[in-house]
Amino acid sequence: MKAVICEEPGRLAVVERPRPEPAAGEVLVRIRRVGVCGTDFHIFAGKHPFLEYPRVMGHELSGTVEAAPEGSALAPGQPVYVVPYLACGRCAACGKGLTNACQSIRVLGVHCDGGMAEYLCVPERNVVAVEGASLDEAAMIEFLAIGAHGVRRGGVGAQDRVLVVGAGPIGMAATVFARARGADVTVMDTRADRLAFSRAQLDAHRTVMAGDGDAARLTEITAGDGFDVVIDATGNASAMRRGFAFLAHGGRYVLLSVVRDDITFSDPEFHKREATLLASRNALPEDFAEVVRQMRAGRVPTGALATHRGALADAPGLFEAWRAPEAGVIKAILEV
Numbered sequence: 001m002k003a004v005i006c007e008e009p010g011r012l013a014v015v016e017r018p019r020p021e022p023a024a025g026e027v028l029v030r031i032r033r034v035g036v037c038g039t040d041f042h043i044f045a046g047k048h049p050f051l052e053y054p055r056v057m058g059h060e061l062s063g064t065v066e067a068a069p070e071g072s073a074l075a076p077g078q079p080v081y082v083v084p085y086l087a088c089g090r091c092a093a094c095g096k097g098l099t100n101a102c103q104s105i106r107v108l109g110v111h112c113d114g115g116m117a118e119y120l121c122v123p124e125r126n127v128v129a130v131e132g133a134s135l136d137e138a139a140m141i142e143f144l145a146i147g148a149h150g151v152r153r154g155g156v157g158a159q160d161r162v163l164v165v166g167a168g169p170i171g172m173a174a175t176v177f178a179r180a181r182g183a184d185v186t187v188m189d190t191r192a193d194r195l196a197f198s199r200a201q202l203d204a205h206r207t208v209m210a211g212d213g214d215a216a217r218l219t220e221i222t223a224g225d226g227f228d229v230v231i232d233a234t235g236n237a238s239a240m241r242r243g244f245a246f247l248a249h250g251g252r253y254v255l256l257s258v259v260r261d262d263i264t265f266s267d268p269e270f271h272k273r274e275a276t277l278l279a280s281r282n283a284l285p286e287d288f289a290e291v292v293r294q295m296r297a298g299r300v301p302t303g304a305l306a307t308h309r310g311a312l313a314d315a316p317g318l319f320e321a322w323r324a325p326e327a328g329v330i331k332a333i334l335e336v
């Protein structure tokens, strides 16, 4: 079978590999679509902290069942999406149902080889039949679920005024699911094109250009109260530190971003507000299910989010083109 392998930072190659044989309890998935995300560009650029090369990337996956274990409810030919978080099932986190934060989690395409290939073996519990969504949409469920999880962590409700800081794909996903819960949503970013997209396609109530005068504008939006929920999706430590100041009294701050840095805040300001700080990592099966529900309800503009596409075999050239900010990629999809 064909696979695209990242041999070392900056070098992708199409290689021929033996088709994998499923172990007991594994499904052989014929991969059909692979979403490309910031993590993949980080791996390609050699910026991912814990990664061994060579690596087959690809964790945003949809396909069809090629072979299922005996007694499985999955049948050959059935369209599926893959939950790429391989949890150990034995640690304290797994015991609490927190498979998204398993103490020894392995993510397909990051810690072990992923789905930029024609076939992939996946534990049966990580393969979910999908109805009412196309293969393209099914490959977009994972990144959307990360946003949905952050919104759920923040306990966002219809009465909340929400500020999403950072309008990359994950921030966009957070905007979609905060709007789906009926919240009033403001989006802030440094890029005018992404702010325009957030208003036009994601139903954000308003947007704020980050930079001079942004704090005054945010104060004005809530008449000085601050936001009930602030969701950070910037990947930028100074933006993450700054976000504490935008919280209302009783507010909740959700960090979707992860950075290799310390995040500090003023305790008097934090305490005065009786604020809550929440990390949000990966997603849980119920978040994936929520994404599918909202897709079926027509609340996720998947057609607009999928800005770029190409064939798996062309991935080496496409990666170079897609990672340039001028390319305007929101979500790129590889067809296998």
Ligand SMILES: [Zn+2]
Residues within 6 Å of the ligand: 036, 037, 038, 039, 059, 060, 142, 143
């Ligand atoms: Zn991703």
Ligand SMILES: [Zn+2]
Residues within 6 Å of the ligand: 087, 088, 089, 090, 091, 092, 093, 094, 102, 103, 104, 105
């Ligand atoms: Zn575990």
